Amino acid sequence: MQIRLLNTDQFYVPSRCATCGERFTPEAVLALAYSQAGVALGTICDDCLHAGRATLAQRAHGYAARLRQHVDTLERVAEEVFDVLPLETAPGDDRACVGNGT
Ligand SMILES: [Zn+2]
Numbered sequence: 453m454q455i456r457l458l459n460t461d462q463f464y465v466p467s468r469c470a471t472c473g474e475r476f477t478p479e480a481v482l483a484l485a486y487s488q489a490g491v492a493l494g495t496i497c498d499d500c501l502h503a504g505r506a507t508l509a510q511r512a513h514g515y516a517a518r519l520r521q522h523v524d525t526l527e528r529v530a531e532e533v534f535d536v537l538p539l540e541t542a543p544g545d546d547r548a549c550v551g552n553g554t
Pocket of ligand 1: 469470471472473474496497498499500501
């Protein structure tokens, strides 16, 4: 993995780190991760930037495992029956009185 630092002098909205999956807000200096083949992975968080090679690899493996689980779930859901349930009404304030002993 190659990390390029880019001084943009811009403000950014919260993002998801490309290597650990955690939410973070990028600073004006972006840390951009690329594969050795030059494929852009995205912006990485400060924790990943300063994690060191071994810890960064561990964080990336953990994120990959979570993504793999999500892929498995999506593939299972894609095979399920598609069903839109009728509109429900959220309970009102009456619910707050239930179980409070009064
Ligand atoms: Zn990260």
